[in-house]
Amino acid sequence: MDLNTISEIAHPRSRAQLPVWTAGDAWLAGGTWLFSEPQVHLTRLIDLTDLKWPALTVSENDLSVAATCTVAQLDAFACPPEWIASPLINQCCRAFLASFKIWKTATVGGNICMSLPAGPMISLTSALDGVCTIWQADGSEQKIPVADFVTGNQSNVLAPGDLLRQIDIPLAAMKRRSAFRQISLTPVGRSAALLIGSIAGDGAFALTVTASTVLPMQMSFARMPDAKELRETILQNISDDLYHTDVHGKPVWRKHMTLRLAEEIRRELETLP
Numbered sequence: 168m169d170l171n172t173i174s175e176i177a178h179p180r181s182r183a184q185l186p187v188w189t190a191g192d193a194w195l196a197g198g199t200w201l202f203s204e205p206q207v208h209l210t211r212l213i214d215l216t217d218l219k220w221p222a223l224t225v226s227e228n229d230l231s232v233a234a235t236c237t238v239a240q241l242d243a244f245a246c247p248p249e250w251i252a253s254p255l256i257n258q259c260c261r262a263f264l265a266s267f268k269i270w271k272t273a274t275v276g277g278n279i280c281m282s283l284p285a286g287p288m289i290s291l292t293s294a295l296d297g298v299c300t301i302w303q304a305d306g307s308e309q310k311i312p313v314a315d316f317v318t319g320n321q322s323n324v325l326a327p328g329d330l331l332r333q334i335d336i337p338l339a340a341m342k343r344r345s346a347f348r349q350i351s352l353t354p355v356g357r358s359a360a361l362l363i364g365s366i367a368g369d370g371a372f373a374l375t376v377t378a379s380t381v382l383p384m385q386m387s388f389a390r391m392p393d394a395k396e397l398r399e400t401i402l403q404n405i406s407d408d409l410y411h412t413d414v415h416g417k418p419v420w421r422k423h424m425t426l427r428l429a430e431e432i433r434r435e436l437e438t439l440p
């Protein structure tokens with residue numbers, strides 16, 4: 168939709184060219200959410216496209232995903248065979264309630280900064296121990312795990328003028344065995360629960376719960392827990408008020424599915440060689 172309160176669009180090409188942040192500003196990434204509903208409080212958009220950050224960069228230790236990397240670019244990335252967790256990328260990209268038009272334009276950073284419970288890029292990058300780099304409005308830089316970046320339904324640690332620059336995923340996480348479960352109330356509906364489990368080389372098990380909860384919840388175990396230990400740990404760590412409620416699922420159902428999908432993940436990873 169037209170945003171008819173916008174009177175200016177800035178096109179910075181470098182960090183030095185980022186304009187001084189003022190009330191009424193918003194970063195423009197893919198624009199799939201920004202242009203989907205009225206934004207009467209906004210007067211200027213700062214387009215991130217001309218910063219031309221490389222979408223995906225592999226270094227010795229990390230896969231760096233630029234905030235402006237689109238969901239389609241991430242989905243198309245050819246991962247080396249030893250990255251056995253890579254199916255998670257495609258599974259999470261397909262967990263969007265969205266058409267191909269959204270996919271080709273929506274960015275990983277935009278999804279994380281939206282901080283919706285059903286943000287599949289939050290699920291993916293938090294489960295893979297991703298770390299956000301934030302360019303702070305005062306010129307400094309902050310690093311924070313994705314799991315701590317999101318603080319609730321549509322809330323996160325960003326202060327006005329802060330910009331998410333990239334997410335670094337450790338290659339060690341890409342080499343973990345993993346299992347994915349997702350459910351929606353309707354066949355192509357928004358995720359009501361999305362869980363990812365993984366096992367490290369030393370046998371440590373990690374479970375990340377998203378979509379059913381208002382923020383990502385992570386639980387770690389030194390070894391694979393039995394069904395009772397897993398269930399009790401989830402019940403202890405996720406209080407009832409952390410389960411999200413909207414038209415895509417009531418909290419009591421989301422809690423039930425969280426416990427059920429977690430056990431499915433446990434069984435799947437327990438039986439793999």
Ligand SMILES: Cc1cc2nc3c(=O)[nH]c(=O)nc-3n(C[C@H](O)[C@H](O)[C@H](O)COP(=O)(O)OP(=O)(O)OC[C@H]3O[C@@H](n4cnc5c(N)ncnc54)[C@H](O)[C@@H]3O)c2cc1C
Pocket residue numbers: 193194195196197198199200201202203215234235262263264265266269272273274275276277278279280281283285286287325329330331332357358
């Ligand atoms: C039909 C449809 C279906 C959708 N389905 C889903 C879904 O299933 N799950 C879901 O989570 N969302 C969904 N969305 C919402 C939205 O499209 C996605 O969250 C998308 O990933 C947002 O990315 P974007 O690049 O388009 O962000 P934009 O719309 O450009 O920006 C979103 C917000 O993030 C801010 N922002 C963007 N990039 C940065 C950055 N680097 N640093 C700081 N702030 C930034 C913007 O200022 C804005 O406030 C859907 C939207 C539509 C229209």
